[in-house]
Amino acid sequence: MFLRQCLTVAAKDLRAEWRTKEALNASLAFSTVILVLFSFALDPNPEMMQEFSGGLLWLVFLFAGALVLNRSFAREMQNDCLDALLASPVPVSGLFLGKALANYALLMTLELICLAEFGVLFNVRWLGNIGALLIVMALGTWALTVVGTIFSALTVNLRLREVMLPVLVYPMMVPPMMAAMILTTSLLNGDPIGPGNILWVRVLAGFDVIFTLLGVAFIDTVLVG
């Protein structure tokens, strides 16, 4: 029943987003602009890309991802839909996980498209370690999703939520972003995940588990009080 309710909430969000494409269009446009501007501003050569390819890619994911995450609970404020959801028998943790699943699907879609654009604009070959790269993206994106979803709920009633969400999310994301950036740079340089960098995978996985549990534990206090 809990899983069914989570999936019902996730399906609702994805269907609504598919009909309007508000968040996806905005974030895709924004990420494309950032990548193009970076390619002009930095004019990177292969040596430069070996240093900061992962950092650049995850910066784009973070900035564009905020546009998706901002819409997450904001869409519930229209017509007081959040009240109906909270009054229903769905556990608030189920509401949180359902929204996180929808956000995750949207963020992964955005990132896969960005990855393709990144490869073209910066002449980076990312197919070599694609399996490991997808695992790092999956873990890093879940970290962004859970932190972004909980803070989307926290800032939903604020007038300046579009500003406050990134201000709150980005500092929290420093540990997983460091891990994701370092791992991604290694993988894009052709280095596999091994004893030298497995620690960062553990950092990502640990962050995901801890913040998922924290999100589930505190969402009721955030939304109901």
Next chain:
Amino acid sequence: MNALEIDTVWKYFGDYPALRDVGFNVEAGSVVALLGRNGAGKTTLLRILAGLSKPSKGSVKIHGSEVREEPTRRRIGVLGHGISLYDELTATENLVLFANLYGLKDSEKRAHQWLERTGLERVRDGLVREFSRGMRQRLAVARTFIHDPEVLLFDEPFTSLDDRAIAVLQSLIADAQKRGCTIVMSTHQLREAIELATHVVLIRKGQFAYAGERRQEMLDDPTWLYRTYEGDGAA
């Protein structure tokens, strides 16, 4: 067992006490008219009864259980200020969504039944954002009733309704009364509320100025309550 037990409830917003030591028990099958001026605390109380807000002190129980417990929330239907429907979904999708969230079997069948009952069958595949105001409100009424709640909480339900929506809602409230549902309704429509009610609660500045059975004086002159307990004739 009482349907509603409101026990020494306080609610603060910052330092401001929106509700001050309110308490009242409502028997199952009662209809409670929640009256009071704008800002008196009606919506605050209703939100606490619906589990949308927690009291700062005190407790609220519905059929003996805490409001936030899942089985309790299955028994409550809430119609607030907003329609609580998704503009990007169709009428059917909205009702199926809430039917699924309430764990109802045959959610599609139920949705169609309620669309028919509220006169929206012809627009079942239309997006809610394309609906007129009256249609949106009838759909909101369908959403409120779709899971056959035993306790109904209405916050100014007749405000801004067109005639057709009013007729639908009045018919559903009458059916709910016959089924023995407990209804708490905040409204500014004094005469209609008092005629419908078995009990009346008047909130004044966060406190219950009156909380008890409907009296003949209220039926004879709906403004009697305000004149007696608030000291003026304006409702």
